[in-house]
Amino acid sequence: MTIVTSYDCPDIDGIACMIAYSEFLNASGMPAKAVYYGDIGLEVKFVQQFTGYFPVEKHSGEYGPDDRFVLVDTADPEAMEPTISPEHVIELFDHRELVFTEQFINARKTIEPVGSCATLIVERLKTHGFVPSPKTATYLYSAIVSSTVDFRNSVTTARDKNAADYLKTLIDLPDDYTKRMFESKSNISADNLYEVIFQDISPKTIGGKKTCIAQIEIANLESTLTALKEELLTVLNRIRKEEHLEYFFFTGVDILKGYNILLTIDGKSEAILSEALGIPRQPEHKTGSILMRKQLWPKIEAVIRRLEK
Ligand SMILES: [Mn+2]
Missing domain, CATH: 3.90.1640.10 (inorganic pyrophosphatase (n-terminal core))
Structure with missing residues (x-):
C-alpha cells in the first residue's frame, strides 16, 4: 500500500x-x-x-x-x-x-x-x-x-x-x-487558544537548540491579541516549558488587513528576532506587510547558526 x-x-x-x-x-x-x-x-x-x-x-x-x-x-x-x-x-x-x-x-x-x-x-x-x-x-x-x-x-x-x-x-x-x-479559523478564544497554537507548532533543532515559531493566521488579529494578551502569554510560556524550547517566536498574521504581530517571551529570542529582521529590540513588533512563517524560518535559522557556532 x-x-x-x-x-x-x-x-x-x-x-x-x-x-x-x-x-x-x-x-x-x-x-x-x-x-x-x-x-x-x-x-x-x-x-x-x-x-x-x-x-x-x-x-x-x-x-x-x-x-x-x-x-x-x-x-x-x-x-x-x-x-x-x-x-x-x-x-x-x-x-x-x-x-x-x-x-x-x-x-x-x-x-x-x-x-x-x-x-x-x-x-x-x-x-x-x-x-x-x-x-x-x-x-x-x-x-x-x-x-x-x-x-x-x-x-x-x-x-x-x-x-x-x-x-x-x-x-x-x-x-x-x-x-x-x-473566519472559521479566527474563532479563537481563551478556551481553544492553547489547542489552536499547539496543533500547528513544528519545532526544529538548529545548531543543537530546539527552536519553534508558533503561527496563527486570523482576521481581526490586533483586537483578538489585545483581548487575549494574558492568556496568550500563559499559553506561550506553557508550550515553551512543555516542549523544552531554547528559542521561541510567535507570529500572528492578519489575513484580512495584511500585517503581522511578532512576539517573543524571552530576551534571547527577542535579540535573535531583532537581528534577523533588522528591527528594534522589543518583545512585540508589528510589520507593514505579511511575513509568512516559511519566510521567517531561514532568517532566524541564519542568526541562530551564527550564534551557536
Ligand atoms: Mn504548504
Whole structure:
C-alpha cells in the first residue's frame, strides 16, 4: 500500500495534497490511502464540513513492512511521523526552502518555491490528464487560497493563480467562500487558544537548540491579541516549558488587513528576532506587510547558526 502523508498536525495544504494525490494514485491503479497523524485545525474542519467529505485516516498502530510513502507539503525528516524511515519514501512534494532531503535516497523529489504545495499537485495531475473530483478540487482550491492568504502574501506566484483559476472551473463555490473559511479559523478564544497554537507548532533543532515559531493566521488579529494578551502569554510560556524550547517566536498574521504581530517571551529570542529582521529590540513588533512563517524560518535559522557556532 502507498501511504500519502504529511507532517505532524497538517494544515489545509497538507490535507488537500494528501486527498488529491491519493485520489490520483488510486485512479492510476496504484492502491493508496491518505493518512495524517496529530490533530487537524479549524480551517481543515471548515472544508471538511463544507464538502461533507474527508477521505483521510488518522494514523494509529503501525505501518506494514511493505508500505511505501509519499510525503506532501514537507521534505523534512524531523517533521514526519517518526516510525517512517526516509528510505521508504518514494516521492515527496514541498514548496519551501529545505533541509535534509538527502536522507530520502529513494524519493522522486518535487521541491519548487510556489505559494502552496497544492499548486505542485495540481500541476502534476494536469500533466497526467487527471481531473480531480469536485470535492477534492475544493480542498485544493482552499489550500491555495489559504497558503497564499488569498493571493496576497509575497510567496504567491503566477503558478498558484493559474492552478486556482483552473480549479475554479471544476467547482462552484459561494462568493463569500474565502471569507467564511478565513473566519472559521479566527474563532479563537481563551478556551481553544492553547489547542489552536499547539496543533500547528513544528519545532526544529538548529545548531543543537530546539527552536519553534508558533503561527496563527486570523482576521481581526490586533483586537483578538489585545483581548487575549494574558492568556496568550500563559499559553506561550506553557508550550515553551512543555516542549523544552531554547528559542521561541510567535507570529500572528492578519489575513484580512495584511500585517503581522511578532512576539517573543524571552530576551534571547527577542535579540535573535531583532537581528534577523533588522528591527528594534522589543518583545512585540508589528510589520507593514505579511511575513509568512516559511519566510521567517531561514532568517532566524541564519542568526541562530551564527550564534551557536
Ligand atoms: Mn504548504
